[in-house]
Amino acid sequence: MLLAALPLSAWGDKGHRLVCTLALEGLPPGPRAWYAGREAEVEEHASDPDHWRQDRKEGPRHYFDMEPYGGPGHLPRTLGEARARIGGDYYRKGVVPWIIQDRWRDLVEAFRSGDGARVALATSILSHYVADAHVPLHTTENHDGQLTDQRGIHSRWETGLVERFIRPGDLEAMPAEADPAFPDHTWDWLRASHALVPRLLEDDRKADRTTPRGKGGKRRTQAYWAIFWAKQGPVVKQQLQLAGRHLGDAILNAWIEAGKPSQVEFMKP
Numbered sequence: 731m732l733l734a735a736l737p738l739s740a741w742g743d744k745g746h747r748l749v750c751t752l753a754l755e756g757l758p759p760g761p762r763a764w765y766a767g768r769e770a771e772v773e774e775h776a777s778d779p780d781h782w783r784q785d786r787k788e789g790p791r792h793y794f795d796m797e798p799y800g801g802p803g804h805l806p807r808t809l810g811e812a813r814a815r816i817g818g819d820y821y822r823k824g825v826v827p828w829i830i831q832d833r834w835r836d837l838v839e840a841f842r843s844g845d846g847a848r849v850a851l852a853t854s855i856l857s858h859y860v861a862d863a864h865v866p867l868h869t870t871e872n873h874d875g876q877l878t879d880q881r882g883i884h885s886r887w888e889t890g891l892v893e894r895f896i897r898p899g900d901l902e903a904m905p906a907e908a909d910p911a912f913p914d915h916t917w918d919w920l921r922a923s924h925a926l927v928p929r930l931l932e933d934d935r936k937a938d939r940t941t942p943r944g945k946g947g948k949r950r951t952q953a954y955w956a957i958f959w960a961k962q963g964p965v966v967k968q969q970l971q972l973a974g975r976h977l978g979d980a981i982l983n984a985w986i987e988a989g990k991p992s993q994v995e996f997m998k999p
């Protein structure tokens with residue numbers, strides 16, 4: 731029952747890997763050097779946090795429900811504020827913006843340590859939560875369409891569309907940008923994701939209304955997928971690209987925060 735209450739794995743392995751690839755491609759040479767030869771390692775661990783969900787505290791780290799706070803215009807900025815506003819249940823409503831901040835600080839520390847393997851792993855873990863924050867259904871209580879009779883929409887959107895239609899060449903890496911106020915932008919990403927929810931749900935309903943169901947009345951047909959992709963494909967691509975760009979920003983800013991360490995310095999005896 732508890733597991734059923736949690737959102738499913740976001741983006742699937744393919745999506746999480748793509749976000750890492752895009753981010754690393756968009757880095758300038760300084761931080762990029764830290765990942766030379768470690769690209770596969772970073773991608774390999776990008777889905778690790780989805781395998782930690784036996785720990786009851788892990789699930790809420792992947793999402794942030796906005797409705798309990800009164801919507802995107804009224805989000806709390808700190809965990810203390812979240813607790814004060816909605817009480818002891820606040821954790822179960824999701825904590826992804828704060829987890830991104832914590833894992834970002836881990837990356838800063840990793841750069842300071844000079845340990846390339848630690849930088850790669852910290853990047854993988856951070857990448858996961860950044861990518862999840864770009865999934866619209868990770869920002870709403872109606873995370874699996876359970877409130878609008880659209881159960882399964884969560885995986886139809888983030889895994890079904892990605893696995894069926896996304897080709898790596900469809901996505902373009904965008905250059906990372908330096909920004910001293912970096913960690914605060916997490917709330918902007920989440921608000922932008924949340925704004926995509928109504929249309930996403932509507933497009934699923936339309937695709938369902940206009941196509942027959944397959945076996946057992948549950949399985950969607952090719953016709954459903956074609957219509958849903960035609961409507962939501964551009965949104966899926968946009969969110970994957972934005973996640974890659976924002977992860978790139980996060981890496982670049984962590985490297986700057988750590989004092990722009992050069993890997994060569996650490997390699998000297």
Ligand SMILES: [Zn+2]
Nearest residue numbers: 740780792862
């Ligand atoms: Zn996740």
